[in-house]
Amino acid sequence: MEPSTSTAGLPPSNKRRIISSTTTIQSLNEDIISTVFSYLDFIHLIRCSAVCKSWSRAIDKSKLLQALYNKQKGIFGGEFSISTFSGRTWKRQLQDFAISQHRSCLHAGSVDIYQWKGHSDGINRCKMKMGLLLTGGTGKVMRLWSIERYKCLAEYYLPHTDPLIDFNFDESKVVGLVGSHICLWRRNERKSIFSSHGGQFPRSTCMCYVDPEAVVGGEDGRARVFDMYGRKWSRIIKMHDGPITCLSFNDDQLLIGGSSFGQVSLSDLSSDQQVATLKTNDYADLTTLCYNSCSHMLFAGSRAGRVSSWDLRMMKRLWEVRVSPNFISSVQHMRGDISIIAVGGIDGVLRLVDQQNGDILSNCIMDESSRKLYRSQPSQSTVTRKKGIRVSEEARLDLIPRTSRPSINSLAVGMQKVVTTHADGYIRVWRFTK
Template identity: 80%
Template sequence: MDSISSAAVHLPSNKRRKIYTKTTINALSDDIISTIFSFLDLIHLVRCTSVCKSWCRAIDKSKSLENAYHKQRGIFGGDLSIPTSSDRSWKRRLHDLAISQHRSCLHTGLVNIHQWKGHSEWIDKCKMKMGLLTSGSGKVMRLWSIERYKCVGEYDFPYAGSLIDFNFDESKIVGLIGSHVCLWRRNERKSIFLSRDGQFSKGLCMSYVDPEAVVGCDDGRARVFDMYGRKWSRIIKMHDGPITCLSLTEDQLLIGGSSCGRVSLSDLSSDQQVTTLKTNDNADLSSLCYNSYSNVLFAGSRAGRVASWDLRMMKRLWEVRVSPNFITSIQHMVGDISTIAVGGIDGVLRFVDQQNGTILSNCIMDESSRKLYRSQTPQSNVTRRKGIRVLEDARFDLMPRISRPLINSLAVGMQKVVTTHSDGYIRVWRFNK
């Protein structure tokens, strides 16, 4: 009896384990999902409709999108009544409203900055897509969640080379390491492919659109690498001097900027040069940005100038000096034909009108907010600052460098801009009305 009693005492304690199962959003009914979505604003609802068909169906069924749309009426001007024609017209109205709100916030909205130490050293470049940010220093690349400020992936270099350029999509990351093109799967730390060496002496930049990566070299030639065939497929002569920046469009138009202030356009499908565009001062070009929605190309130079061309007419639209110093990066949000963001070595984040080159706003960090807003986020390594807008005629050279650290690169998303810096910090500038 004693042994039985002892077993009876100990047996339940060993079995007393709860089994937990994950509950996904798919287990919720459309009514519950609709109730959750009713708490979101218009911009976030539009984003949710693109996640999956079930979310889109629940949002349409609940009229949440329509109700949120009505709340926005009159805020940004224009006729915002609910369209009743086609689904395409309805989506176009939503797109226009989202862009209008984005533009308004960049020009006049409140600025909050969240920053964290992303790398131990100089961050060369960053690219942002699908709520994810890829940042690269000389020795490592990292993938970040922009909403959670959390590293979700880290990628080792296959040998002791330095990172020059990179890009990524839904499933893979492509990088130019020294004179090699490397390929990683997004969910794997080590590279799965490394191109052969000796194909070029020095690569200066890279652009990637699946299935091809194009490397701009110091001899003025662009080398095209076939990612699926895993071989260098052809060489395109673009400039007499080094190719300093590259852009490859979805319709196979290769755009290359040079150290002599010229832009060369080549048809990648035929390897034929289309035309050459020139700047006024022939200064070294440092950054290219092509807007596929308006077919307009923007180029930033080491002399602080930004030039714009309409590629349909092959005509220069404007050229303006927007900064007294070297421009390192220019970008715009996908679908926005109104505003571009410009960053450079003076550390001022500028917003420029795409139509005429007018400077719309200049932003720097407010160092007086450093202690007041420190550690306001759930992540202990993230600090929060305020951003301030300053007048264009302000003496930026007299402002402390700590409030305007050098901007190495930037990326633009909905009502936010991400900048990377030589001190290893990543900063997310959030603009709110």
């Protein structure tokens, strides 16, 4: 009999050594990691530096970011020595440069669209953080995606037959409003670990969440606050006489609620007292809110196709512009950017709007004639790539096929990209490059 090549006859110690001899990225020293990072471009290198302390230390030590920064942008009339600046100043320079790159690409860069079927049913909402996208809609499951790999990382199943109304997530958990229940999932678990008792109140319409509180807006104009740690409804805040249609927070713990009468109410969460009421010109239903913590500006989209902007420091309206002939479903901006907001709605045009004055910078649609397979995996949806095109403000939308501009239900903005989700269950990533 020939000698066996299995490990059955090896001593126990050898078995353990073979099983445990795996190589991870933590096994690599900083020199090897720096060599790998040297193949990345500037934007991807900035993203890697934010992943963990060891990667950030390796990138700082190798001065890769400084070299790329000096190559792409000669500030102060040319290259400079990093030793002249504090670490904080240098990080600020990097952030400003990355945002200027983002702004330039969104304004005038070329557009590639990567799309795949994310759900069999429609996708009503999406939230994006840390390179991850959470989607959900008319079906009974939420999915968490890697935007860079177009891959589903996790699924979260609804514990009730009630519809999914709204959701959000952070580093460790997913919070969802399912009917009148607040549900909680751990990021690494499919089943809900907690579901609140159904509230005895009119139909819920929206939710916003900042740990440790989730706030639910209702058709009766009241916002109900749910304490995630105490796991109970803690208080009720009267915000409007009509239904609350959208909710948001600002940095000063002010609760911001839009109404079906075109008004925005601001209430202090600590005292439950109303602080101010902001009004639009046409009193059309507000459908979405977006607060920019860097500029203290609030943006609201309406059913009439208008976007309004207020400065919350002065409680003053800055501008109001009709950017679309139809219902606006979502207005968003990238964190840290005070220049551009992305606007999407029922007409399917992705609009990029100047935050400061409301000017429309660009109108983007898909070139339906272009179709290129990007990647297909047996266990995953097929990802196709199409070209995005910019159309003039005077273009006749009724002459553009609906296949080139499917209605946008929701959107999210990241570095040099906008993600849109649609009623046909598709997820589309619009990537903007120079």
